[in-house]
Amino acid sequence: MHIRDKIITAACRIQDGIEWTTLRIKDGTYEIACQGALSSTAHTEMDAEDTVAAMQLPTELSASLKGDLTVALRTAELLTRTMEFPTSDPEEIAEMVGFQIDKISPYPLDQLDLSYEILRTTETGSLVLMVGAKRESIDSIGDTFEEKGVQIHRIDARILGWIHLLRDGGHISNDNCEFLIVDDDIDCSLVLLHKGSPLVLRSLHVHLNAEDLVDELVHELNYTLTTLDAEHDLPSPTAIHFWSNAEISKIVSSELTERCGIDVHTHTLIALPPLSEGMVRRTLDKNECIELIPREWVEYEERKRLIKKFFLSSASIASIWLIVLLSFYTIYKIRDFQYAAVKKKAEAIAPAAQQARQNQEKLQALRAYTDRSQSSLECLREVTQLLPIGDIEFVSYSYTKGKGVSLRGTASNDTLVNDFFLVLSNSKFFEQLKDQSVTTKTTKGVRRAVFSATLELPTKEDQE
Amino acid sequence: MKISKNEMILGVVVLAGGLGWVTLNLVEKQMTEWKSMATEMEKMEQQMRLDKRRINMQEEWIAELKELQKNLRAFDINQRTVAPELMKTIKIISNKHGLEITRSQPRNEKPTGDLYELGINCTWQGELKSVINFLADLQRQGVNYDVRTLNIKPVEEKTGKLGGNMVIHCAYTKKPIPSETEKQ
Numbered sequence: 001m002h003i004r005d006k007i008i009t010a011a012c013r014i015q016d017g018i019e020w021t022t023l024r025i026k027d028g029t030y031e032i033a034c035q036g037a038l039s040s041t042a043h044t045e046m047d048a049e050d051t052v053a054a055m056q057l058p059t060e061l062s063a064s065l066k067g068d069l070t071v072a073l074r075t076a077e078l079l080t081r082t083m084e085f086p087t088s089d090p091e092e093i094a095e096m097v098g099f100q101i102d103k104i105s106p107y108p109l110d111q112l113d114l115s116y117e118i119l120r121t122t123e124t125g126s127l128v129l130m131v132g133a134k135r136e137s138i139d140s141i142g143d144t145f146e147e148k149g150v151q152i153h154r155i156d157a158r159i160l161g162w163i164h165l166l167r168d169g170g171h172i173s174n175d176n177c178e179f180l181i182v183d184d185d186i187d188c189s190l191v192l193l194h195k196g197s198p199l200v201l202r203s204l205h206v207h208l209n210a211e212d213l214v215d216e217l218v219h220e221l222n223y224t225l226t227t228l229d230a231e232h233d234l235p236s237p238t239a240i241h242f243w244s245n246a247e248i249s250k251i252v253s254s255e256l257t258e259r260c261g262i263d264v265h266t267h268t269l270i271a272l273p274p275l276s277e278g279m280v281r282r283t284l285d286k287n288e289c290i291e292l293i294p295r296e297w298v299e300y301e302e303r304k305r306l307i308k309k310f311f312l313s314s315a316s317i318a319s320i321w322l323i324v325l326l327s328f329y330t331i332y333k334i335r336d337f338q339y340a341a342v343k344k345k346a347e348a349i350a351p352a353a354q355q356a357r358q359n360q361e362k363l364q365a366l367r368a369y370t371d372r373s374q375s376s377l378e379c380l381r382e383v384t385q386l387l388p389i390g391d392i393e394f395v396s397y398s399y400t401k402g403k404g405v406s407l408r409g410t411a412s413n414d415t416l417v418n419d420f421f422l423v424l425s426n427s428k429f430f431e432q433l434k435d436q437s438v439t440t441k442t443t444k445g446v447r448r449a450v451f452s453a454t455l456e457l458p459t460k461e462d463q464e
Numbered sequence: 465m466k467i468s469k470n471e472m473i474l475g476v477v478v479l480a481g482g483l484g485w486v487t488l489n490l491v492e493k494q495m496t497e498w499k500s501m502a503t504e505m506e507k508m509e510q511q512m513r514l515d516k517r518r519i520n521m522q523e524e525w526i527a528e529l530k531e532l533q534k535n536l537r538a539f540d541i542n543q544r545t546v547a548p549e550l551m552k553t554i555k556i557i558s559n560k561h562g563l564e565i566t567r568s569q570p571r572n573e574k575p576t577g578d579l580y581e582l583g584i585n586c587t588w589q590g591e592l593k594s595v596i597n598f599l600a601d602l603q604r605q606g607v608n609y610d611v612r613t614l615n616i617k618p619v620e621e622k623t624g625k626l627g628g629n630m631v632i633h634c635a636y637t638k639k640p641i642p643s644e645t646e647k648q
Contacts, residue, residue, distance in 0.1 A: 310472045314479050321483040325490070332494055339505050346508045346515075353515030356522045358577040363525050365576055366532040369607040369635050376611040376630070377599040397616040397628075 007033065007067030010279035012158065015185050016040060018057065021276040022066055023284070030284065035274060036064055061148045068153035070283050071141060072275070073292065074187035075159050076203035079105050079112070079132040083231075088118065088126040101132040111135050115290040117160075119197040127197055131157060131290045138292060151301070154283060155292035159189040159201055161278035162243070162269075168281070169272060172196050176238045179221060179262070183208060183244040184269055190220055194234055200224050208246055214255045221260055240264045243272075368401075374457050379405050382429045383455070390416045404430065404456040414438045414449040424455060431458040533579070533637060535606045540641040546573075550634045551584060554609075561597040563590035571631075575638075582634050583612065589619055589627040607635055 005027070011020040019037035023030045038058040081104055085093055097116045102109050112132040119127040138155060145152050162182045166172050172180075172193060180191040181204065192200040202224060206216045221240070228234060240262050242248055253264040272278075282289050372378060376399045383397070383405060391412035398406040411417045417438045425433040436453040539546045547570035558565045571583040588595070595616070602609040610633045619627040 306469060306472055310475060313472075313476045317476065317480050317483065321487065325487060328491060328494070332498060335498060335501060335505075339501050342505050342508050342512070346512050349512065349515055349519065352519050353512075356515065356518035359522055359525050359529055360518055361576045362579045363529050363532070365579060365581060366529070366607050366635060369610045369633070370532065372603055375599075375603060376614040377596065377603055380596065380599070380614070380616075393618075395617065397614075399611075399614040401610070401612040 008070065008280055008283050009065050009067050010070040010072070010156075010161070010276040010283060011065055012072055012161070012275045012279060013186055018061070019274050019276050020065055021274060021280045023280050025284070032277070033066075035277070038064065057144060057148045057150075059148065061145075062150050065150050068283075069145070069150060070154040070156055070279050071145070071152055072156045072158040072161055072279050073133055073137070073141075074203070075157065075189040075201055076187065076205075077133055077137055078157055078201070078203075080157075080201040081130045082119065082127065082197070082199045082201075083130065084122060084125055084127050086125040088121045090118075093118070093126070093128055097128075097130045100130055105132055107134060113138055113155075113292045113294050115292050117290045120195075129198060129201075129290070131292065133292050135294060138294060142297065152293065152297070153301075154289075156279055156282060156290060157201075158184070158187050158275060158279075159191060160198075160290070161275050161282060162189075162272075163191065163193075163198060163278075164282045165272050165275070165278035166243070167196065168278075171241070171267070173238075177235050178237050179224075179240040181217070181240065181242045181244075182269070183242075183246075184275065185245050190224065192224055192228065192234075192237065194232075199232060199234070200228060208244060208248065214252055214259065217256055218259050221262075237262055242266045243269050245269050371460070374401065374460070376401070378429070379455075379457075382427060383407070383424075386420065386423045386427060388416055388419045388423070392416045392420060402457065402460070404454060406452070406454050408452045409450075411449045411451065414440060414451075417449050417451040420451075421453060424453065427455075429457075430455040432456040532607050535608070536579075537608055537636045538641070539580075539636055539638050541638040542640070543638070546580075546636065546638075547582060547584065550582060550636075554584065554586065554632060554634075557601050557605075558586075558588065558590075558594075558598050561590075561594045561601060563588055563594040563598045578637050578639065580636055580638055582636075583631050584634065585629060585631050587627075587629045589625065591624055592626055595626065602632065609634055 006025045007022060008025065009020055009022040011018055014037060017037060017039040019035070021035045022033040024033040038061060040058065079101060081100055083100060085096060087093060093116055097114050098109055101112065101114055105112060111134060113135050114130070114132050116131065117129045119129050121127075133155070141155070142152055159182060162184070163172070163180070166180070174196040177192070177194045180193055180198075182189050182191070183204075183206075188204040188206060190200070190202045190204050191198045202220065204216070204220055206213055206220075210216070225237070240256065240260065242253070242264060244266070245268065247268065248266040253266055257264045379399050380397070392409065393411075394407060394409040396406075396408045411420070421433060421436050421438075424430065432455075434454050434456065436451070438449055438451045440447060440449050442448075539549075551568045551570065554568070555565055565586045565588050567587040569585040569587075571585065574581045590598075599611060599614075602611060611630050612633050613629075613631040615628040615630070616626050617628050619625045
C-alpha cells in the first residue's frame with residue numbers, strides 16, 4: 001500500500017525523554033517535517049531496562065506528535081525468530097507464524113501479539129522475521145500514550161529501525177555474514193545479518209563498562225552461532241560491527257577479536273540520524289514491516305473512524321436537509337412577501353377600481369337603454385316589413401333583447417312560408433335564421449301550413 | 465458504541481429517508497398553499513391590470529355617463545319603493561296609445577351605485593298599432609325605458625286584437641332630495 005498525502009511520526013525513547021521525527025508525504029514524495037525531543041516530566045531516574053510504558057511522558061507531547069504515530073519496542077520486549085517458509089503468500093505465512101512463535105514462547109499465545117516481516121523472497125519461498133510481544137506491555141504503552149491524548153497507530157522494533165538507518169547509510173554488507181551489536185543506552189541487541197537480512201535478533205543484558213563484557217559477548221556470540229548451525233547453513237561471520245553511543249575501548253575490541261577470531265569494528269551511533277527517522281522511514285513501506293498493534297486497537301480505531309464518518313455523514317445530510325428546508329422556507333417567505341405586496345397594491349387601488357367598475361357597469365347598463373338598433377320596435381318592424389303579401393299570419397311573436405325573435409304562425413301554403421324564411425335569412429338585421437319548420441296541417445277541413453322559426457340577433461361586443 | 469459499516473449505511477439511509485419524509489410532509493402542505501397563493505397572486509395581478517385600465521379609461525366614460533344620467537328620473541333615496549310610480553307612468557303612456565295593461569308585476573330592483581334598474585312585467589291587450597305607438601313612445605323617453613322582452617299573440621281571431629306581455633326595464637337614480645321644509 002502506497003501512503004499518500006499523509007503525516008506520519010515515529011517516537012522513540014531516549015535516555016532522558018522522547019525524540020520524534022515527523023514525515024510529510026505528498027504526491028508520493030516525502031520530506032521530514034520536523035524532528036524534536038522532549039524531556040520526561042518526572043525527574044525520576046529511569047532505568048534503561050524500563051519500557052516506554054514506564055515513562056512519564058511530557059504533557060505537551062500530543063501537540064508535537066502529529067499524524068499516525070509509530071512507537072518501537074526494545075528487543076528485550078520481543079520474541080523473535082527468522083525462518084525460511086516454503087511460501088510467500090502472506091495469508092499462509094500469517095497462519096504459520098503463531099505456530100512457530102509458540103515453539104519459542106514461554107507465554108501462551110493468547111497473551112501475545114504476533115506479527116511478521118518478509119525479509120526477502122527466495123527461489124523456494126520467503127525469509128520471514130516473526131515477532132511476538134506480550135500483550136500486557138503493548139497495552140501499557142498504549143495506555144501511557146492515551147493518557148497524554150496520543151493515539152498509537154503502529155508498534156515496531158527499535159533494532160529494525162537501527163538496521164534501516166545502517167542499511168541506508170551503507171554500513172551493512174549485502175553479501176557477507178556478520179554480527180551487529182547495537183547499544184543505544186536503551187536497548188542492547190545482537191543481530192546476525194546474512195546478506196543484509198537479520199537471521200537472529202537477541203537482546204543483550206550487558207554493560208559496556210562491565211568487567212566481564214568480553215566474556216559475556218563471546219558467550220552470546222558462540223551461543224548464537226551454535227543455535228543457528230542447526231537451522232541454517234551459514235558461512236562464518238566475517239565481522240562484528242559494534243555500534244554504541246559511548247566509545248568502546250580498543251582493549252575490549254582487540255580481546256573480542258582475539259577470542260572470537262572475527263574482526264571487530266566499533267562505530268558511534270551519534271554519526272547516524274536519530275532512531276525515530278529510521279522508524280518513520282520503515283513505516284513508509286508498511287506492507288513489509290512488522291505491526292504489533294493489537295487487533296482490538298485497530299478495530300477500536302476503525303470503529304471510532306466509522307462513528308466519526310457516521311456522524312459526519314449524518315451531519316452532512318442534516319445540514320443539506322436544513323439548507324434545502326431553509327431555502328424552501330426562504331423562497332416561500334419571499335413569495336409570501338410578494339403576495340402581501342401585490343395584495344397591498346390591489347387593496348390600495350381597490351376603491352378607485354370599484355368606482356371605475358361601477359361606472360363601467362352603469363355606462364354599460366345605460367348604453368343598453370340607448371341602443372335602439374336591436375330594440376323590440378325595430379325587430380317588430382323588420383319582421384312585419386319582410387312578411388310576404390298573402391295569407392300568412394303570426395300565432396305568436398316572442399322577442400328577447402340581445403337574443404332574437406321566435407315566431408310561430410300559419411300560412412295558406414308552404415310556398416309563402418318558404419318565401420318568408422328566404423327573405424328573413426337574407427335580412428342583415430338578423431344574424432341567423434334557425435330552427436325553421438313548416439308543416440302542412442288540415443284543421444276543420446282547412447289545409448294550412450304551420451311554421452315556426454327563430455331569428456338570432458347579432459352579438460354586440462362590449463365597447464370596453 | 466459498536467456499529468458496523470452496514471449498520472452505518474442503514475442508519476444514514478434511515479436518517480435520509482426520515483428527513484425526506486419529514487420534508488415531504490412539511491413541504492407538501494406548504495406547496496398546496498403556495499400553489500393557491502401563486503394562482504391567487506396571478507389573478508390579483510390580472511385584476512389589477514384590468515382595474516388600472518378601467519381607472520385610466522374612466523375619464524372618457526364619466527362625460528358620457530354624466531350625459532346619459534342627466535335625463536334619468538331621480539327618486540329620493542329614502543323612498544321605500546319606486547315601482548308604483550313607474551307603473552303609473554307606464555300606464556299613462558299605454559293609455560295614451562290605447563294599449564290596455566291588464567297586469568303589472570315589478571321585479572327586484574337592481575342597484576349599480578346610484579343607478580337603479582327595475583324590470584316590470586306588463587300583461588297587455590291592444591291592437592298592433594297601439595303596441596307600436598306605445599313602444600315608439602317608450603323609445604322616445606330616452607334612457608328611462610327599455611323593453612327587454614315582448615311576447616305577442618292574437619287574442620281573438622279575425623278581430624286583429626293582440627295580447628301578450630312585455631318586460632319593461634326602467635332606469636332611474638336615487639339621490640337624497642331635500643323635503644319642502646328643508647328647502648325653506
